[in-house]
Amino acid sequence: MFPSHSHPLVTAPAETAILSMLLAVSPLSRVELARRTGLSSTAVTKAARPLLQGGYLHELPPERTAPGAGRPVNPLAVTPDREFFAGVKISADALYGTVCDLRARMRVTGRRRLTARDPRTVCALIAELVNELLDSEPEFRERTSRLGIAVSGDVDRDRGLVRYSVLPGWRDVPLAATVAAATGLAVSIENDVKALTVTEHWFGDGIGTEYFALVTIGAGIGSGLVVNGELVTGAYGVAGELGHICVDRAGPRCHCGSVGCVEAIASSSAILAGVRLAVADPDLAFPGAVRLARDGNPAARQVFAAAGRAIGTGIATLVSLLGPERVVVTGEGLDTFDLFGAQIEEAYTAHCFKAAAKCPLTLRPLPWEEWARGGAITAIQTLFP
Amino acid sequence: MFPSHSHPLVTAPAETAILSMLLAVSPLSRVELARRTGLSSTAVTKAARPLLQGGYLHELPPERTAPGAGRPVNPLAVTPDREFFAGVKISADALYGTVCDLRARMRVTGRRRLTARDPRTVCALIAELVNELLDSEPEFRERTSRLGIAVSGDVDRDRGLVRYSVLPGWRDVPLAATVAAATGLAVSIENDVKALTVTEHWFGDGIGTEYFALVTIGAGIGSGLVVNGELVTGAYGVAGELGHICVDRAGPRCHCGSVGCVEAIASSSAILAGVRLAVADPDLAFPGAVRLARDGNPAARQVFAAAGRAIGTGIATLVSLLGPERVVVTGEGLDTFDLFGAQIEEAYTAHCFKAAAKCPLTLRPLPWEEWARGGAITAIQTLFP
Structure with missing residues (x-):
């Protein structure tokens, strides 16, 4: 019934503009669509036609008919199912x-x-x-x-x-x-x-932003970047490698081969390795390390604090280079935010350059x-x- | 004669596309212009008309008239003066x-x-x-x-x-x-x-790249970034602050208030301060510091080497986050490249993440x-x- 290779539903720029706008915000009147996309009303009407015929859009009942305003205004809405x-x-x-x-x-x-x-x-x-x-x-x-x-x-x-x-x-x-x-x-x-x-940019905390970043912490540390409204993919397919920027030239060796990477200090396995060493227990598992820190073991707490400073410094670097409007921090690492959140925020504030520091960090625990x-x-x- | 407030010459998207294309590459045939801009030939002809009438473009003599190919092909060119x-x-x-x-x-x-x-x-x-x-x-x-x-x-x-x-x-x-x-x-x-x-992106080493960066070294250290073909300006007007990313949490205090910034280690004044301290000569001027290092003074050479490592680490960070196709390094700091160039390249290679390391650094001394x-x-x- 369906081809196994996907074809775009829309190809013309006007159809693309209208469908993507309505996916994010729906319903909208044709007038409002024209205003937001910069298209003429005629172009909006023409571009909406195949999408209406295909069942992807539908018209809502007229919202209001201003006296003497001519034809009634039927807002357009996406048909979700x-x-x-x-x-x-x-x-x-x-x-x-x-x-x-x-x-x-x-x-x-x-x-x-x-x-x-x-x-x-x-x-x-x-x-x-x-x-x-x-x-x-x-x-x-x-x-x-x-x-x-x-x-x-x-x-x-x-x-x-x-x-x-x-x-x-x-x-x-x-x-x-x-x-x-x-x-x-x-x-x-x-x-x-x-x-x-992209999910957060289209449908979440990033809606409407031209500059946006999402940072994940936990087993790995990474980031996704949006600049001028588009995802940054990099000329060689590499971008947003927050986990592999160097924040401490005297830091530990990273699995990527480099030294002092954020991930080498602040991934869950780096934290675990640090706590194992600090408390001289090579068989400790991550939940045990968390327990030790929560119970107030100073050595374990220091390892988490250093991880927080590395993450905060890394995010400040990202923000000073890219200037996002907002950064969402997520990932399973948020589960131990009580152990390094203060250090993340402290290092972030200390290293962010001038007005870039206006950029808020939003914590967003996301289920799998x-x-x-x-x-x-x-x-x-x-x-x- | 001229208004003191500037007005755009072109406003329509098609005119904008044609003029900007011809500013970078000229002459081009209408067919080639249509191919490169994605416009129809009719749209190209229509959009070129006011620019021809205004004297911004001119037609060159027909390049070749293929037999039976219809009208002769007159390439369009920008009229530079x-x-x-x-x-x-x-x-x-x-x-x-x-x-x-x-x-x-x-x-x-x-x-x-x-x-x-x-x-x-x-x-x-x-x-x-x-x-x-x-x-x-x-x-x-x-x-x-x-x-x-x-x-x-x-x-x-x-x-x-x-x-x-x-x-x-x-x-x-x-x-x-x-x-x-x-x-x-x-x-x-x-x-x-x-x-x-923008100059290098439109008219220099960055022509045709979607991801591009320019790094300046010298009295200040900064960068300009192009992502998806557009200059990165940042949501709060701050972006590309390469001089103020932290590469060494144990590093010196920076004039921006933070610690371990690239600029605090590698600007000409930071280098001078470092050499003054290392050789215990508070009255030394920058040319004197350069001379000492070139004459082989180990303490002075170490200060330049540390500056090179900070710059190289900073550029690697930029490249791992943004993934530029090419980085141009310029600024008056190139005058002392013999004293820290090897360390810039060494740190860059050591800290660049995987395929991002394919990005070449091009040295480009630019006169004022x-x-x-x-x-x-x-x-x-x-x-x-």
């Missing part, structure tokens, strides 16, 4: 899945524990999870043709390839094609932090399902050229 | 001026030593210098209505205001309006590093006049909306 989008996030130990509607609302969610992490097993489990979600409602199965997968690491979105991931054995995995073959869906993939950044939603939004993006 | 643009750079001890043509070629240059640096004196001297340059050719005087001024510091381009500069007494100086009143020209102002970045050209290009930009 015209099409659904599956999304999956691959984490280190589980898959998280969702089905979203056109306005990116999660309509169902699910998860699968990963028993093995090789590409073959993971792809089979993705297909199983997605099929289960699509079968939960007949309309999902009928009107879902696009799946987006969010995965950490070096993702070649255009070629559907995971070039590198922290998952063992994942090198140059043709993830999109493999899952497309297993599900019959058109599959797009994206780096998980970038997908989440939000990352799956990021995958679904990668699929929604394929509606556009 | 249709309009001229004055540019000024305010440095700490002198003014540099130029008059450029439409294709940003410098047609004449000049300079004025600054005897005093208060805004009143500087504005009067700018008017004197610009008038002298415009009087050097009758066509300059006749066809120049726009002046661009490049100045270091915090510049509010939209309001024509220098909010803050290192020049003594420069706080909230209405530079654009003052010089406009003194010269009768429409005056636009821009931060000097941003102006130079190039900064004045940056001012003139700020004026050329006012042709556009």
